[in-house]
Amino acid sequence: MPNDKIIFIITAAAIALLLFHKGSNGFPDNSTARESSVDITTSDETLTVAGDMSEDAQGVRRAPEDAGAALPLTPFPELIEVEQEDLYRPALDVPVGEEGPEGSNGVRLEEANSIDSASLAGSDGDKRLTNTSGMVFVQEGCFVMGNPMDDSFEDEVPAHKVCLGSFFLDAREVRQEAFSEVMGLLKNPARFQATGLPVESVSWYEAARYCSLAGKRLPTEAEWEYAARAEGVGLTWAGTGSLEDLRAFAWMKPNASGRTHEPGALKPNAIGLYDMSGNVREWVADWFAEDYYSDSAFNDPQGPASGSDKVLRGGSWDDLPRYIRVTYRVRLSPVFKNSRNGFRCALSPKAFN
Numbered sequence: 001m002p003n004d005k006i007i008f009i010i011t012a013a014a015i016a017l018l019l020f021h022k023g024s025n026g027f028p029d030n031s032t033a034r035e036s037s038v039d040i041t042t043s044d045e046t047l048t049v050a051g052d053m054s055e056d057a058q059g060v061r062r063a064p065e066d067a068g069a070a071l072p073l074t075p076f077p078e079l080i081e082v083e084q085e086d087l088y089r090p091a092l093d094v095p096v097g098e099e100g101p102e103g104s105n106g107v108r109l110e111e112a113n114s115i116d117s118a119s120l121a122g123s124d125g126d127k128r129l130t131n132t133s134g135m136v137f138v139q140e141g142c143f144v145m146g147n148p149m150d151d152s153f154e155d156e157v158p159a160h161k162v163c164l165g166s167f168f169l170d171a172r173e174v175r176q177e178a179f180s181e182v183m184g185l186l187k188n189p190a191r192f193q194a195t196g197l198p199v200e201s202v203s204w205y206e207a208a209r210y211c212s213l214a215g216k217r218l219p220t221e222a223e224w225e226y227a228a229r230a231e232g233v234g235l236t237w238a239g240t241g242s243l244e245d246l247r248a249f250a251w252m253k254p255n256a257s258g259r260t261h262e263p264g265a266l267k268p269n270a271i272g273l274y275d276m277s278g279n280v281r282e283w284v285a286d287w288f289a290e291d292y293y294s295d296s297a298f299n300d301p302q303g304p305a306s307g308s309d310k311v312l313r314g315g316s317w318d319d320l321p322r323y324i325r326v327t328y329r330v331r332l333s334p335v336f337k338n339s340r341n342g343f344r345c346a347l348s349p350k351a352f353n
Contacts (some may be wrong), residue, residue, distance in 0.1 A: 002053040053216075084124045122188040128281040135347060136222070136272045141230025145225055147327035156327045162222050163299050169219060169227050170344035171275045172263035172274050173198040173282065174210065182213050191339035196262040198280050200342045204334035211345035219346035221286040222312045228277070230270035236325055238276030238314070239269040240310045243321060250278030252324050256317035261265055261340070277324040280342030281312040288331040309333055316340035 127341075142145040146159035148153070176190050179199040189201045211217050219227070227236040233256045235241040239249035247255045256278070264274040277284075286303025286312045303311070315324025318340055322328070334340070 032104045038098065040244075051059075112225060115273055122286065132168050132347065133170055136171050136227075138165060138167050138169055138227050139231055140166040141226070141231055144234070145222055145296075145327075147325070151322070152327070153186055153329075155293070155329050156289075158293055160293055160296055161298065162224060162226070162245050162296065162301060164226055165300060166349055168218070168349070169222055169223070169273060170216075170346070171272055173280055173342050173344050174207075175199060175263065179210055182210055189337070190260075192260045197260050198259060198275075198342045199279050200339045201337045201340065202283075202343070203337045204283045206337075207291070207343040208285070211343075214345060216345035217284040218283060218343065219310050220300070220302055221284045221313065222296075223346060224282065224284045225274075225326055227271070227273055228269065230273075233270065237321070238273065238326055246277075246321055250315075250321075250324055251317045252278045252315065253318055253320050258317070259340075260317050268346065276314055277326065278315055279317055280314075280320070281316045281330055281340050282314045283341065283343040284311050284313055286311045288329070290324040312341060 058228030072230045080219075140163075142161060142163040144159050145162045147156040148159040176188050176193065176197055176199045177195060179185070180188055180203070183206070188199075189206075190197065190199055191201050207219050226232055227233060230238075237246055237250060240246055246252070249269070251266065260279055263279065266274065269276055287305070288309040289304040289307055292304055305322045310333075312330040312332060313328070314326075315328060
């Protein structure tokens, strides 16, 4: 066989192998993997992190605050994990003119572009369905939003005073069975599937739709942080300011065993809200703007009028303590979904009027 043919065959095989490797990163096609300089190693009992700040595959900043530190891991029983590719349902990111897969309950991108996201996020849905069972009443008040400390990220500053009216917030993250029932789904969208676990792998639009159908709405970003802080208390995490006590309040990388857990299994914050730090990140109503805190409204801020990304708060089972702080912000496209992202709903007292 001529040498040029041999070279061609070897080159083609190398390209095919490279493409296969890049296509097996476990993320949906609408995400872009970024190279990370953070190394994480685990043993049966510890997790060790080393490296510099980088962005993960969803563009989320990750910088180990205790590089080289060995954090104890808490073992949990094995949970059957569903392959992400098998249940990824493009609800709003289907090419224009094409329907989602059979049974996906999806809509086309052209329909998504016509959705008034402000009305989905800012209204309390069908008032006839209003029910405050399982919700916590959050009293009106003012607090300092953002992070005034030296460890803050650029989008957490400047810290600024915000005043809010009273509202209700779900005590726990929305569970899979409730989501499937309200949304009329035959297929559970979650990656970690079990009765009682929080729903995840849902887009912002799906979260907002669920809350609307339940007679509620997504909380604003300011409401979320105020509630996580137990009506403005200046703690680093929801429920505690102590790193030593954090595992009693939050499911995170050092103690979650690589999975979600039943909402409410750990301690709540001072006003009775569970898992505001860790377990799953939570979609909020606001569009994201990195400089929004510089000109945020003083009373009941609703976030920027428009944008390309929505905000998630609270961190997840896959995050280190620094990334489950009550001030930490994540930005993602509203159509993006993965096993770190869930939500809970809010309700305005005016919905009873």
